Amino acid sequence: DIQMTQSPSSLSASVGDRVTITCRASRSISNFLNWYQQKPGKAPKVLISAASSLQSGVPSRFSGSGSGTNFTLTISSLQPEDFATYSCQQTYTTPWTFGQGTKVEFK
Amino acid sequence: QVQLVQSGAAVKKPGASLKVSCKASGYSFTSHAIHWVRQAPGQRLEWMGWINAGDTKTTYSHKFQGRVTLTRDTSARTAYMELRSLRSEDTAVYYCARTARQLVGDHYCYYMDVWGKGTTVTVSS
Numbered sequence: 001d002i003q004m005t006q007s008p009s010s011l012s013a014s015v016g017d018r019v020t021i022t023c024r025a026s027r028s029i030s031n032f033l034n035w036y037q038q039k040p041g042k043a044p045k046v047l048i049s050a051a052s053s054l055q056s057g058v059p060s061r062f063s064g065s066g067s068g069t070n071f072t073l074t075i076s077s078l079q080p081e082d083f084a085t086y087s088c089q090q091t092y093t094t095p096w097t098f099g100q101g102t103k104v105e106f107k
Numbered sequence: 108q109v110q111l112v113q114s115g116a117a118v119k120k121p122g123a124s125l126k127v128s129c130k131a132s133g134y135s136f137t138s139h140a141i142h143w144v145r146q147a148p149g150q151r152l153e154w155m156g157w158i159n160a161g162d163t164k165t166t167y168s169h170k171f172q173g174r175v176t177l178t179r180d181t182s183a184r185t186a187y188m189e190l191r192s193l194r195s196e197d198t199a200v201y202y203c204a205r206t207a208r209q210l211v212g213d214h215y216c217y218y219m220d221v222w223g224k225g226t227t228v229t230v231s232s
Contacts, residue, residue, distance in 0.1 A: 043222035095168040
């Protein structure tokens with residue numbers, strides 16, 4: 001199975017901060033990498049597909065980059081509604097696997 | 108609007124079976140696969156498998172192979188996930204999710220674009 005590892009596992013930030021989350025795959029997954037946002041008690045919501053394609057309705061402050069084994073999710077200016085857990089997912093091969101999540105908390 | 112409505116919470120004893128339903132509305136049911144993902148308390152999301160709602164083809168994670176069965180009823184626009192021989196480690200929130208895809212070069216990148224709200228399952232004696 002392809003292992004997905006995110007860093008950091010948690011971070012504290014303030015409104016307006018630039019936040020960067022990284023995701024590393026245990027082997028190359030081309031750009032078959034998606035990012036999800038999850039709030040407590042809620043289902044995940046897709047933000048970015050194929051490493052860098054912003055989903056419809058997702059604010060432009062979110063962006064994704066990377067290919068191969070290293071990927072990044074960036075929030076350019078953190079907003080109050082962005083405090084949540086972010087998870088990467090590879091869909092290069094089954095079983096599809098997720099990162100352990102990065103919890104973005106209020107500083 | 109497009110939505111997936113899941114069945115309610117369940118409490119099961121070890122060794123029992125579980126069947127969760129996922130009713131789709133607002134789109135062509137047979138045009139999208141349905142995936143099942145679970146999340147144990149404090150753990151990462153875990154993909155269990157998917158069913159092509161059009162031709163019923165299934166793919167399961169090897170972790171659950173032999174213990175899980177995915178089915179669908181097109182007339183009811185509903186997908187089902189059955190998990191057998193339950194153990195305490197199966198305590199989790201179970202989600203169904205619709206698949207979407209994006210062309211990347213010569214291949215499709217799949218992702219889950221619509222999710223159910225989740226079904227909480229507790230396995231306890």
